[in-house]
Amino acid sequence: xxxxxxxxxxxxxxxxxxxxxxxxxxxxxxxxxxxxxxxxxxxxxxxxxxxxxxxxxxxxxxxxxxxxxxxxxx
Numbered sequence: 001x002x003x004x005x006x007x008x009x010x011x012x013x014x015x016x017x018x019x020x021x022x023x024x025x026x027x028x029x030x031x032x033x034x035x036x037x038x039x040x041x042x043x044x045x046x047x048x049x050x051x052x053x054x055x056x057x058x059x060x061x062x063x064x065x066x067x068x069x070x071x072x073x074x
Contacts, residue, residue: 003050004050004051004052005048005050005051005052006051006052006053006054007039007043007051007052007053007054008053008054008055008056009036009039009040009053009054009055009056010055010056010058011029011032011033011036011055011056011057011058012032012057012058012059013029013057013058013059013060014058014059015059016028017029017032036055040053040055
C-alpha cells in the first residue's frame with residue numbers, strides 16, 4: 001500500500017491581514033494566499049493520488065473572509 005501524505009495550511013484571515021508590510025504592495029493575506037495556492041498547485045501537479053491537502057482559516061468572522069473565499073473559489 002502506498003504511503004499517504006497530508007499537508008494542512010493554516011491561514012489567518014483576520015482584519016489585520018489587510019495590512020501591507022516589508023515594502024510589498026499586496027496585503028499580507030494576498031501574500032499568504034499566493035504562497036498557499038502555489039504550494040497546493042505544486043502538490044496537485046505531482047499527480048499522486050496519495051497526497052492530501054487541507055486549508056484551515058482562523059479569525060473567519062472578519063471582513064477578510066470574502067477575500068479568502070474569493071481566492072478559494074477562483
